[in-house]
Amino acid sequence: MRVMVLVKATAESEAESAPPEWTADMMQAMGRFNDDLREAGILLAAEGLQPSRHGKRVAFDGADRTVIDGPFAQTSELVAGYWLWEIRDMDEAVAWVKRCPNPMPVPSEIEIRPLYGPGPSD
Incomplete structure (x- = not known):
């Protein structure tokens, strides 16, 4: 399954x-974690995202489109980075996330979402 x-x-x-100094240490720890994911054959993709002030949203209303410039409110609803993993099941994904270094210098969250459809190995 892919998540x-x-x-x-x-x-x-x-x-x-x-x-x-925190960023340098975290990036080294995250690099080791990503290496572990690669060695386990789980990692398909991984990237950090620039802050939302560099982004845009397109709002749809029927045939109308409205472009909204960042930054966006509700920081807790934004994504700072992602991985795409091929794993056996959700339990395996949770186990890997529990091994992940904290990606933020403050309390943070990581969300795991399954993708629709078969994965590359299905």
């Missing part, structure tokens, strides 16, 4: 205000 693992944004990630 998308979403690192939820925080006010700090949106402001890009993490202390440099």
Whole structure:
């Protein structure tokens, strides 16, 4: 099964205000974690996302389209990064997320969502 693992944004990630020494340590720890995922054959993709001030949204209303410039409110609803994993089941995904270094210098959340359809190995 394939899952998308979403690192939820925080006010700090949106402001890009993490202390440099924390960021360097976290990036090293996250690099090791990603290496473990690759070695286990789980990792399909992984990327961090720039803050929402660099983004745009397109709102749909029938045939009308409205472009909305970032930054976006409700930081807790934004995504700061993601992984795409091929795993056996949701329990395996949860086990891997529990091993993940905390991606933020403050309390944070990671969300796991299954994808529709068969995965590459199905």
